[in-house]
Amino acid sequence: MVVGGTGSGKTELAAYLTRGCSRLIVIDTNKVLGGLVGAQLVHDPEEVTFRSRQVWQPPPGLPTKVLLEMVDRLCQRGMEVGDFMGFIDELASVSTSQTIPPWLAAWLRQGRAHRIGMIYCTQRDVGASNPEFFAQAQHLYVGHSTKMSLETLRKRVDHVDRATTLGYASGRFLFYENMQPPPRLVGPVPLGSIRRAA
Numbered sequence: 001m002v003v004g005g006t007g008s009g010k011t012e013l014a015a016y017l018t019r020g021c022s023r024l025i026v027i028d029t030n031k032v033l034g035g036l037v038g039a040q041l042v043h044d045p046e047e048v049t050f051r052s053r054q055v056w057q058p059p060p061g062l063p064t065k066v067l068l069e070m071v072d073r074l075c076q077r078g079m080e081v082g083d084f085m086g087f088i089d090e091l092a093s094v095s096t097s098q099t100i101p102p103w104l105a106a107w108l109r110q111g112r113a114h115r116i117g118m119i120y121c122t123q124r125d126v127g128a129s130n131p132e133f134f135a136q137a138q139h140l141y142v143g144h145s146t147k148m149s150l151e152t153l154r155k156r157v158d159h160v161d162r163a164t165t166l167g168y169a170s171g172r173f174l175f176y177e178n179m180q181p182p183p184r185l186v187g188p189v190p191l192g193s194i195r196r197a198a
């Protein structure tokens with residue numbers, strides 16, 4: 001799970017971490033990853049195969065209820081296929097603090113048994129995000145400029161294997177291995193996993 005304020009580099013980090021995934025489905029409701037390196041852009045959910053690198057952007061103008069049903073159906077098909085990585089660029093657009101599409105919740109709870117990995121990003125603080133996402137996270141990346149206090153986060157995520165802070169130094173985003181000071185620097189996140197429009 002990647003948490004951080006807007007512009008803290010969540011999308012860039014997630015694109016970088018999934019750069020080697022040959023079976024990747026990006027749920028890109030914000031429509032920022034259409035140029036993801038090595039990925040095909042699709043709009044029709046039936047075109048999603050879970051067997052190659054694909055970015056799914058929903059057709060424009062869908063009411064929220066219809067969009068969430070579409071995501072739910074997509075996740076149901078994914079569960080049947082298994083063995084891929086799911087990347088959700090903005091959790092708040094596919095769930096609310098009360099409800100998660102049932103098959104997305106199934107990815108969270110039983111995905112590992114189906115070899116479904118997930119990386120998901122959110123700007124929202126702990127209270128506003130669905131606690132299920134925190135409860136299931138194994139790794140947490142915390143971006144700078146998040147409003148959430150690290151103390152609150154530590155209480156929420158004390159089960160995670162590794163928690164990480166994203167700092168910003170010298171114009172580069174860095175990530176650290178541990179939230180407890182002193183953080184160990186793992187490395188900069190290089191740009192280039194998201195192909196930018198010219």
Ligand SMILES: Nc1ncnc2c1ncn2[C@@H]1O[C@H](COP(=O)(O)OP(=O)(O)OP(=O)(O)O)[C@@H](O)[C@H]1O
Pocket residue numbers: 004005006007008009010011012013123143171172173188189190191
């Ligand atoms: N590793 C990096 N090194 C240098 N600049 C970066 C890096 N990652 C991101 N940036 C810059 O910061 C900007 C914001 O990054 P990104 O879109 O990943 O943030 P975000 O947290 O996903 O924001 P939002 O919440 O608005 O989606 C990028 O357009 C890019 O210019």
Ligand SMILES: [Mg+2]
Pocket residue numbers: 010011012089121
């Ligand atoms: Mg983003």
